[in-house]
Amino acid sequence: MSSIKQIPVVETKRTNPLARVFDDLVRFCRSRSLFILHYCTGCGAIELPPAMTSRFDMERLGIQPMVSPRQADILLITGYVSIKTLKRVILTYEQMGSPKYVIGICSCTVNGGMYWQSYATAKKLDEYMPVDLYIAGCMPRPEAVITGLQQLMDRIHSGQANSWEDYYRNYDYYLGNQQKLFGENWQTPTDVITEAKHYDLLSEGTLGDHTRLLEQHQKPLEALDMRLGHELKEPRK
Numbered sequence: 001m002s003s004i005k006q007i008p009v010v011e012t013k014r015t016n017p018l019a020r021v022f023d024d025l026v027r028f029c030r031s032r033s034l035f036i037l038h039y040c041t042g043c044g045a046i047e048l049p050p051a052m053t054s055r056f057d058m059e060r061l062g063i064q065p066m067v068s069p070r071q072a073d074i075l076l077i078t079g080y081v082s083i084k085t086l087k088r089v090i091l092t093y094e095q096m097g098s099p100k101y102v103i104g105i106c107s108c109t110v111n112g113g114m115y116w117q118s119y120a121t122a123k124k125l126d127e128y129m130p131v132d133l134y135i136a137g138c139m140p141r142p143e144a145v146i147t148g149l150q151q152l153m154d155r156i157h158s159g160q161a162n163s164w165e166d167y168y169r170n171y172d173y174y175l176g177n178q179q180k181l182f183g184e185n186w187q188t189p190t191d192v193i194t195e196a197k198h199y200d201l202l203s204e205g206t207l208g209d210h211t212r213l214l215e216q217h218q219k220p221l222e223a224l225d226m227r228l229g230h231e232l233k234e235p236r237k
């Protein structure tokens, strides 16, 4: 497994004072209206219902669950991620619109936690996708979840929650780690490189040996390998 790259700090502030005021207002509004994708991966998910419901009530912060990745801002990874699940997590992340944020809840997302020796789980989430914030613990209490969300809000407001840009700038690195785990035929239907161009985030790390492998795939959707293990039957006539 390759070592984790240092994420380069990119200065994105504009020089025009009016534009900076406008950017600050946009970031403030964005940080106060966040949808969390309703998707859970491990036992840490059990702390989310109390964080959402009346006692801790995360909606008072402007945060609520959302069922579709297209409308969600935050992907919460709530515990250990099996290799099978990680494929779905990456696909889901790529389906979310930018800017998007990832929070790793539980020690299992940081270093594998109690599953560190398991052959079936991914140990370090940030080798496969950029993570904005970790909330460690086995499992973290709802107070920790709420504090983590507030920290993310502060980072969004101050313009520091830019990990989604790192996925475009260093796509070859993330794709390389994904290919090591899933095989060289791994590919999602998302055209990340075209998205990187769209956001003007194409950089040296976007393209490389691993993205070149994508060009060799003849039937990209077959390589996704997400079938449920049985062939689809012909419809009855």
Ligand code: SF4
Pocket: 042, 043, 044, 078, 079, 080, 105, 106, 107, 108, 113, 114, 137, 138, 139
């Ligand atoms: S850190 Fe503990 S509670 Fe969280 S997913 Fe791992 S084993 Fe479960």
